[in-house]
Amino acid sequence: MASTDINVGTHTHDDHHHDHHDDHHEELNFFTKYVFSQDHKIIARQFLVTGVLWAVIGVAFSVLFRLQLGWPDESFPILETLLGGWAEGGKLDPEFYYALVTMHGTIMVFFVLTAGLSGTFSNLLIPLQIGARDMASPFMNMLSYWFFFIAGVIMLISLFIQTGPASGGWTAYPPLSALPTASSGSGLGMTLWLASMSMFVVSSLLGGLNYVATILNMRTKGMTMMRLPLTIWAFFFTAVLGVLSFPVLLSACILLIFDRHMGTSFYLSDIWIQGELLTNSAGEIIEGGSPILYQHLFWFLGHPEVYIVILPAMGIVSHVMATNAKKPVFGYHAMVYSIMAITVLGFLVWAHHMFLSGMNPFAGSVFTLFTLLIAVPSAVKVFNWITTLWKGNINFTPAMMFSIGFVSLFISGGLTGIVLGNPALDIGYHDTYYVIAHFHIVMAMAAGFGMFAGIYHWFPKLFNGRMMNANMAYLHFWVTFIGSYCIFWPMHYLGEAGVPRRYFSFSEFDFANGFADLNIFISVAAIVVFFAQFLFIINFFYSIFAGKKMEKLNPWGSNSLEWTTPIVPGHGNWVGKIPEVFRWPYDFSKDGHEITPQTTSEKDLEDIPAVKRIPTR
Amino acid sequence: MYSLIGILAVALLILILFQLAKAGEYLGLLKGEKEANDRNNQVQATLFLGTLVFGMIGIFWSAWYYSDAFLFLRTPASEHGGAVKNMYFWTLGAILPIFVLTHALLFGFAYIYKKDDSKLSFYYPENNKLELIWMAVPAVVMVFLVLEGMRNWLKIMGPVPEDRTVLVIEATAQQFKWDLRFSGLDGKLGGKSVQLMDPENGNPWGQDWDDKANYDDFFAKDSIVLPVNVPVLVKINSLDVLHSFYLPDFQVKMDAVPGIPTQFWFTPIKTTEQRRVELNQPDYNYELACAELCGKAHFNMRRELFIVEQDQYEDWVKRQEPLYKTLKASASLEEEVEESDETIAAEY
Numbered sequence: 001m002a003s004t005d006i007n008v009g010t011h012t013h014d015d016h017h018h019d020h021h022d023d024h025h026e027e028l029n030f031f032t033k034y035v036f037s038q039d040h041k042i043i044a045r046q047f048l049v050t051g052v053l054w055a056v057i058g059v060a061f062s063v064l065f066r067l068q069l070g071w072p073d074e075s076f077p078i079l080e081t082l083l084g085g086w087a088e089g090g091k092l093d094p095e096f097y098y099a100l101v102t103m104h105g106t107i108m109v110f111f112v113l114t115a116g117l118s119g120t121f122s123n124l125l126i127p128l129q130i131g132a133r134d135m136a137s138p139f140m141n142m143l144s145y146w147f148f149f150i151a152g153v154i155m156l157i158s159l160f161i162q163t164g165p166a167s168g169g170w171t172a173y174p175p176l177s178a179l180p181t182a183s184s185g186s187g188l189g190m191t192l193w194l195a196s197m198s199m200f201v202v203s204s205l206l207g208g209l210n211y212v213a214t215i216l217n218m219r220t221k222g223m224t225m226m227r228l229p230l231t232i233w234a235f236f237f238t239a240v241l242g243v244l245s246f247p248v249l250l251s252a253c254i255l256l257i258f259d260r261h262m263g264t265s266f267y268l269s270d271i272w273i274q275g276e277l278l279t280n281s282a283g284e285i286i287e288g289g290s291p292i293l294y295q296h297l298f299w300f301l302g303h304p305e306v307y308i309v310i311l312p313a314m315g316i317v318s319h320v321m322a323t324n325a326k327k328p329v330f331g332y333h334a335m336v337y338s339i340m341a342i343t344v345l346g347f348l349v350w351a352h353h354m355f356l357s358g359m360n361p362f363a364g365s366v367f368t369l370f371t372l373l374i375a376v377p378s379a380v381k382v383f384n385w386i387t388t389l390w391k392g393n394i395n396f397t398p399a400m401m402f403s404i405g406f407v408s409l410f411i412s413g414g415l416t417g418i419v420l421g422n423p424a425l426d427i428g429y430h431d432t433y434y435v436i437a438h439f440h441i442v443m444a445m446a447a448g449f450g451m452f453a454g455i456y457h458w459f460p461k462l463f464n465g466r467m468m469n470a471n472m473a474y475l476h477f478w479v480t481f482i483g484s485y486c487i488f489w490p491m492h493y494l495g496e497a498g499v500p501r502r503y504f505s506f507s508e509f510d511f512a513n514g515f516a517d518l519n520i521f522i523s524v525a526a527i528v529v530f531f532a533q534f535l536f537i538i539n540f541f542y543s544i545f546a547g548k549k550m551e552k553l554n555p556w557g558s559n560s561l562e563w564t565t566p567i568v569p570g571h572g573n574w575v576g577k578i579p580e581v582f583r584w585p586y587d588f589s590k591d592g593h594e595i596t597p598q599t600t601s602e603k604d605l606e607d608i609p610a611v612k613r614i615p616t617r
Numbered sequence: 618m619y620s621l622i623g624i625l626a627v628a629l630l631i632l633i634l635f636q637l638a639k640a641g642e643y644l645g646l647l648k649g650e651k652e653a654n655d656r657n658n659q660v661q662a663t664l665f666l667g668t669l670v671f672g673m674i675g676i677f678w679s680a681w682y683y684s685d686a687f688l689f690l691r692t693p694a695s696e697h698g699g700a701v702k703n704m705y706f707w708t709l710g711a712i713l714p715i716f717v718l719t720h721a722l723l724f725g726f727a728y729i730y731k732k733d734d735s736k737l738s739f740y741y742p743e744n745n746k747l748e749l750i751w752m753a754v755p756a757v758v759m760v761f762l763v764l765e766g767m768r769n770w771l772k773i774m775g776p777v778p779e780d781r782t783v784l785v786i787e788a789t790a791q792q793f794k795w796d797l798r799f800s801g802l803d804g805k806l807g808g809k810s811v812q813l814m815d816p817e818n819g820n821p822w823g824q825d826w827d828d829k830a831n832y833d834d835f836f837a838k839d840s841i842v843l844p845v846n847v848p849v850l851v852k853i854n855s856l857d858v859l860h861s862f863y864l865p866d867f868q869v870k871m872d873a874v875p876g877i878p879t880q881f882w883f884t885p886i887k888t889t890e891q892r893r894v895e896l897n898q899p900d901y902n903y904e905l906a907c908a909e910l911c912g913k914a915h916f917n918m919r920r921e922l923f924i925v926e927q928d929q930y931e932d933w934v935k936r937q938e939p940l941y942k943t944l945k946a947s948a949s950l951e952e953e954v955e956e957s958d959e960t961i962a963a964e965y
Contacts, residue, residue: 078620094913169910175875176858176912182792183912269876270811272791272823272856277812285812291859291874325730327738334748356861357872358879361774365767372759372766379755380748382719387747389726391739395654396661396731404665404727411719415712422762424704424769428688428868431861431908471638474657478664489676490683497686498865500908503916509904511865514686531627538635548642589738616739 036146038138039571043145044124045462048455050152051116052540056533058107061100063530068092070523072505086164094504098167099185101502103159105170106193108444110200111155113309115148117451118242121312122211122235124458128562129229131220131579133572136213140206147203151196158192166193169502171302174267174294178259181274191260194253201250204242211239220561222581226336227598229560229585230329233336234315237343238308244347245304252297265289292357299350306443307346310410311339313450314381317403319585320453321385323558324400325392326594328586331384338377345374355423356430364423371421378414382407391616393589397556398473399457405481406449412485413442416492431502434495437488445484452480452536458562459543460555465567466547467555468539476535483529490518559597560585589615655732662731669724673717688865694892694903694924695867696848696884697773704769711758777848777882784844787852789822790860790873793914795905796822797837800830801939807831811856811875819944826941835937840921841905843885844930850882861909864922866892872909885924892924 037043064083067076068091075090086096123141127134135141158165167185168177172193180187215236219228228236258264263280268289271278278286322329329335348370355364385407394400416438419425429435459468499512506512506519554563561581565573579599587596592610600608645653684690689705777783787798787806800806807830814823824831843849853862855873862881863870871881893901907918925933 076620094916098910098913098915167913173859173910176910179858182858271875272811272814273858275816277814287876290877292877325738328740328742330741331743331748333743356870358874358877361771364774365770368766368770369763372763373756375759376752376756380752383747383751386719386722386726387741389723389730391741392726392730393732393736393738394658394662394727394730396658396727401661404723407723408720411716411723415716418712418759418762419705419708422704422708422766422770424701424766424773425708427773427870428701428865430870431863469635469638469642470657471641472635474661475634475638482668485672490679493680493683493686496683496688498688500863500906500916502910504913505916508917508919509906510902511904512906518683531631534628534631535634538631539638542635586742588740590740592737594737611737613735613737615737 036142038134038142040123040127040134040138040141041462041569041571041573043141044120046145047115047119047123047148048462050149051112051120052537054107054111054152055116056537058104058112059530059533061104061107063527065092065097065100065104066523066526068097068504069506070520072507092504095167095184096164097504098169098183098502099164099189102167102169102172102185103155103165106155106166106197109170109305109309110197111148111152113444113447113451114204114242114305115200117447117454118235118238118308118312119145119148119207120451121231121316121454121458122207122239124462125229125231125562126211126214126235127218128461128565128569128573129232129560129585130215130218130223131561131574131581132214132218133574133578135210136218137210140210144203144206144210147199147206151199151203154192154196154199158189158196161188161192163187163189165189171295171298172256173298174256174259174291175271178256178267179271179273179278180260191257194257194260197253198250201246201253204246208239208242208246211235212243215239220578220581223598226333227581227584229315230318230332230335230339231312231315233339234311234318237339238311241304241308241311241343241346245301245308248297249301252294252301255297256294259289267291267294292354292359295354295357296351299353300347303350303353304346306439307342309443309447310450311342313406313447313453314339314410316450316454316457317406318385318388319560320399320403320457321388322586322588323457323556324397324403325389325394326557326588327388327392328588328590329384330387330390331380332584332586334380335384338380341377342374345370345377349374349421352421352423352426355426361423368421368423372418375414375418378410382411382414393616397456398468398470398477399453399556401474401477401481402449402453402456405477406446406453408481409441409446409449409484412489413438413440413446417442428498429495431500432495433491433499433501436501437491437495440488440491441484445488449481452477455540457556459547460550460567461562461565461569463544463547465550466543467550468543468547472535472539476532476539479532479535480529483525483532486525487522487529490522493518554595554597557595558585559587559595561598564597564599651734655734658731662728665724666728669720669728673720688868692887692895693868694885694887695869696886697769698868698886700769700772701868704765707765708762711762777850781848783848783850783882785850785852786843787854788862788873789854789856790862790907790911790918791856792858792912793907793918795860795862795907795918795920797841797920798822799835799837799934799937801833801835801934801937803830803833805830806852807834814856819940822940824940832941833939834941835939837937840923842923842925842930842933844927845885845888845924847927848882848884850880853879853881858911859909860907860911860918863906863908864903865906866903870908888924888926889922890925 077090079087080090086093163184165185166189167183176182177186177190215232255266259267265286266289269287271286280286318329318335349367351359351363351367352371420429420438456468456473494515550567564579566575581598582601583598585598590596594611689702693699693702785800785806789796808825808828810823813825853871853873855875857875860873861870862873867883869881869883871879889903893899903922905920905922907915
């Protein structure tokens with residue numbers, strides 16, 4: 001076992017004579033090194049590559065259903081080639097349209113933006129940036145990836161079964177998701193969805209507990225909590241959110257499994273379907289359950305989930321911005337406390353998804369209060385990012401481009417949250433395209449941009465000191481950035497006109513039918529952005545094997561610890577002693593020193609001559 | 618075939634771009650890394666500035682272009698629509714300036730403070746006074762929006778004021794249609810239960826025939842007709858999965874939940890006729906839709922809704938036939954019907 005020569009858990013930071021060397025990997029074969037690896041860096045790669053592959057599938061699904069929405073009267077022979085019976089004559093079957101919508105949501109939220117983003121960067125950066133040789137439990141960490149893998153395999157299988165994958169929306173509200181007679185996707189597809197989600201919860205818990213334990217216990221000497229990079233603070237609170245909320249999703253799934261297979265009625269009551277009264281196998285009438293209970297359980301995870309997705313992106317962006325503007329993150333403490341505030345408030349707002357579910361309206365007004373209060377820490381973060389740029393010295397690396405794009409998207413999408421969080425306005429906007437525009441910009445696009453920023457920035461640490469091609473990255477950025485706005489901004493207008501989401505076709509309604517031009521525009525933009533992602537994917541896989549080699553240890557001029565490891569760090573990260581930390585990671589442009597790595601002591605600093613440059617005032 | 622050619626063309630384009638990008642990398646090395654980097658910073662900074670200017674123009678122009686379709690900008694068709702419209706303007710007034718200001722600062726700073734190798738950034742790690750300002754200002758604005766939002770919300774969701782007569786109707790959803798029940802002459806909806814449903818014997822919604830209030834209840838056949846300026850309380854329920862009762866023009870939306878009755882009351886203040894004149898669309902119709910995913914024909918649960926003057930409404934009601942009356946012909950109910958006819962006659 002790879003763990004035998006590491007025993008990371010027992011090491012302390014002042015372990016001087018640690019015999020960790022790059023060469024220890026001789027003992028590992030291909031299988032233990034790259035497949036069932038317990039090295040956090042390899043596990044990060046596994047999360048990332050799996051996440052990227054799922055992203056291709058998830059985004060491709062959105063292109064398929066955008067074809068239907070953009071050109072409802074056309075037929076696309078390629079759809080029949082790809083999907084067979086689900087698109088006879090080149091036209092999507094409504095049932096499969098809803099399956100695509102459901103799978104798009106599930107895949108993007110859980111597999112790409114939770115596992116792919118938080119899984120990748122928490123694994124990569126927590127040990128590297130706090131100065132640890134690996135996670136608290138490398139074995140649990142390995143299990144976390146493999147449970148995610150199993151969840152993915154189950155979901156993938158569900159795409160190929162005869163009745164089709166789950167089609168009740170990514171929220172899987174019962175009774176639709178509980179009754180196989182209500183929709184063909186609620187048959188085996190839904191069973192597999194529930195199984196997959198359960199595996200995913202396990203994966204997320206194994207990862208999250210590990211992240212929390214590692215951050216609290218394994219920081220190197222001198223790395224106090226207030227010297228942690230903001231990335232680590234973000235991963236910490238992300239893990240706390242996940243650990244406290246994912247189990248609730250599991251309970252929701254388990255009760256739904258009972259309702260589906262064991263004749264219980266947690267969520268079901270008084271149902272007449274397919275010409276019969278719903279009874280259990282003993283012939284008793286199913287009554288007394290509440291579909292709203294499921295919504296409460298689901299959104300108790302579902303809302304924190306959006307912060308699980310966005311917080312890591314916020315951390316990455318804060319760190320990348322400071323590094324490339326060569327300026328300290330403005331208001332480090334305020335940034336930490338605002339993440340904390342978002343975490344706490346994030347638990348108290350779930351029912352704003354349910355204003356019109358039939359829940360007591362008074363409860364709705366309480367949730368309004370907490371929902372709009374989240375605007376306060378969010379505003380603090382935005383203004384702090386902007387002030388970080390003010391009087392900076394900005395080098396537009398690809399990661400920096402995506403970070404600036406992130407802030408723009410976060411502002412645009414966040415502001416419409418103030419509209420939707422108001423229940424009086426939500427009556428009109430609820431379940432319309434306004435909501436689609438809001439959450440795609442603020443959560444999906446912004447988190448995606450955070451993920452891209454992270455990949456471009458830490459690619460050399462992920463893949464053996466190789467760099468991605470920057471020119472491709474700039475092109476990728478601009479098409480994606482402008483394209484994202486072109487896709488999602490017009491959806492606000494559809495929402496303003498009241499056009500409901502999850503409509504296979506708008507032609508049945510006069511009020512929704514007048515926007516053919518807008519829908520074509522959105523679909524074209526979606527297709528362009530989809531293909532533009534291949535600029536990234538080709539660059540990504542090409543650079544893994546043949547990218548330009550990193551020449552300096554610290555290519556972006558960062559202060560944090562991960563760049564003090566060798567260009568190709570072995571399992572254990574540092575050769576010899578783990579470096580000691582003397583300062584916070586954002587001493588940029590202080591006292592005539594453009595960068596001052598965390599490992600530089602005051603005494604070391606005296607020996608380094610200040611640069612001859614004009615300090616901006 | 619066309620799709621295949623299209624995909625091949627895109628693949629080729631991406632490959633060409635990739636080759637160009639690789640070439641650019643080597644060119645950069647030849648020209649000197651610093652120079653290439655400086656030029657790149659200049660280009661990216663300028664692009665950000667361009668994005669700010671043209672992006673803002675694009676956003677405001679397109680919003681203006683599509684504003685005819687914005688429901689909130691129309692004169693409200695329901696009483697509470699007016700309050701909600703004010704709320705909409707308050708909110709827009711708060712978020713639009715912030716949107717423009719923050720973007721101007723973000724892209725403006727990106728442009729102004731691009732890298733200059735002769736300079737060092739300003740070491741400015743914190744300023745608690747600034748933090749306090751941008752915490753307090755949003756907090757105050759939010760408190761105002763929360764209070765105003767709650768006030769409107771509780772008013773909309775609260776009971777119908779006691780001094781107003783209310784028309785109670787019932788909307789029943791099932792895959793994939795809406796059925797609207799009116800209380801008839803007695804103004805009372807009869808009892809109904811999913812357990813009494815028996816479509817084969819003429820009781821498709823499970824009306825309780827022991828409840829006399831059911832005798833004159835009728836279901837709207839083609840269009841739904843409601844009187845103008847009368848508060849309408851819609852009792853909403855579902856027979857199978859979740860649905861949502863959605864009237865876009867009236868700012869009305871509420872989920873239909875099997876087993877848990879929900880409700881929404883509103884007062885239409887514009888007749889269909891008035892709306893048609895106002896929008897200059899002679900065949901404009903109010904529509905009822907479903908707004909909660911309910912299965913494969915979710916997008917196809919349309920009903921038309923006509924708002925008419927009180928006397929026209931009364932005429933329409935007179936022309937409707939209660940289900941119970943239709944069942945008269947049915948042998949199984951014959952006796953009871955005769956009996957009930959007497960009751961109805963006695964009551965009115």
